[in-house]
Amino acid sequence: MIPSSTRKRQRVPHHHTSSTRLSSTAAVIESFSDTTISDSSQKLRRTSSSSTISSATAITPKTSASSFNDPSTADVVLRLFIEDSPFDSASSDSADRSDIQIYLHSHVINRSKYFAALLSDRWQREKTIGRNNNAAEDSGNDDHSKFLHLNLGVLDHPNSITVHLTVLQLLYTNDFATVINSASTALEILPVALELLFEECVKSCVKFLEAVPWSEEEEKRVLCLIPFLREEESKELLARVSPGKDDSCEEMLHGLILAAIHSHPNMAFVKAFVAKLLRDFSSRESARRVLERAFETSLKIVKESLEEYSSPDFRGDHNETEAIQRLNLHTAMTNGRHLLWLVERMIELRVADSAVKEWSEQAAFTADLQRAFRDDAWRNIVPGLPAVVLRCTCKLANAVAAGTILAARQVRMKLVKDWLPVLIVCKDNVSPMLPSHKTLYLELEETFLRIISTLPMSDAQSLLQQCLSFSTRNFEDCPHLVTAFNTWFRRATQPPQLENLD
Secondary structure (H helix, E strand, O other): OOOHHHOOOOOOOOOOOOOOOOHHHOOOEEEEOOOOEEOOOOEEOOEOOOOOEEEEOOOOOOEOOEOOOOOOOOOEEEEEEEOOOOOOOOOOOHHHOOEEEEEEOHHHHOOOHHHHHHOOOOOOOOOEEEOOOOOOOOOOOHHHHOOEEEEEEEOOOOOHHHHHHHHHHHOOOOOHHHHOOOHHHHHHHHHHHHHOOOHHHHHHHHHHHHHOOOOHHHHHHHHHHHHHOOHHHHHHHHHHHOOOOOOHHHHHHHHHHHHHHHHOOOHHHHHHHHHHHHHHOOOHHHHHHHHHHHHHHHHHHHHHHHHHHHOOOOOOOHHHHHHHHHHHHHHHHHHHHHHHHHHHHHHHOOOOHHHHHHHOOOHHHHHHHHHHHHOOHHHHOOOOHHHHHHHHHHHHHHHHHHOOOOOOHHHHHHHHHHHHHHHHHHHHHOOOOOHHHHHHHHHHHHHHHHHHOOOOHHHHHHHHHHHHHHOOOOHHHOHHHHHHHHHHHHHHOOOOHHHHHO
């Protein structure tokens, strides 16, 4: 038996995909004394141990005098056989085991460190050398006495013998690229190359795997082989499947969101794709953090733009000031659209709790909006700005009223208190009112009134008085307002409920 110290690598189990065929070994052996090759399966038939190989087709031999499986010039006979698994309950008789014999050249197979160890001076004292205590007997025949006999057992996997023959052939060539031409082929050859410590072949397989795409199944096989590679060999493979840092998924999602709302001209399709990625992402908390981060950024830009528009710093000529004001409005409008998309995603994923709380704490922002919408400058620049801002408010308020977001009482009250004046200003100053705007205003009115109905009587009283602008001359046009006041008065005229608790 060969001491383990002579092997620098561990033996790697051979993984096989039954559909894979190594075309380069299709015609390894032309004829046998007692066997034939199955052309349909392109696999060697295994023969009894007494059979020998008469000739072979070599892969670009190094020299004409040293051709693969050439008995006239070889000095080594290698017996390839299926090795019994230690987990098998019973072993078959050695006479019944299939094997093949191949003629090799010691100076060629020395490229494999495994064979180099077997052929070293330390081991050449014995005429017969076997692996795993398997020794081939010396035939005593003069013609055979010139050969060094080696045994190589292979695991009983489909195509195992064929793959081993391929690697043995590669010892006779430097043209690895001809054989290693697909990821599946490289994954067939690499375990055997590692087993035989054939470093050049290992390097070629790894180099090929680094450069080509993998299927999901091939990636699993690569991951199984990585532990058997040296650190410098596995570095590129690991980089391909290992995240650079713990929050790489969140950074990726955040980058996709920014690309969807900023960078692509075909924004609608890209937004739809990113929305699907967010829906399908496994970690809801990661999606929450990413969306909240983008929401806060966009909200900050909108707020700063409206603040600069509402309280401009007049330094410079009139044209310059007007250009800056136009830029502020366009910036607010663009990022307002981003905000609306983000709000929709957060509500869809039920992660809008923080957004509602943040939206309810915008007294300064809503004051700037009221100042902006009371003048006429914005109308010809960004006529859709009021609708965008109120749609964000309506989405969040609807989620609160429906119970999709369970907001605290203080949050519910401040949401109506701060944003109700913006709605009133928009109704009074945005004219002529588009049909879509009218529908939006009516929906937001109804939603605010529903939220008011969830507040204590004193808070509801104060807020309902501000809702009188919802009324029209015809009571039938504002049933939501009539219902809200009727509800409040009904509750106000009921006997105190505390007395009923005694």
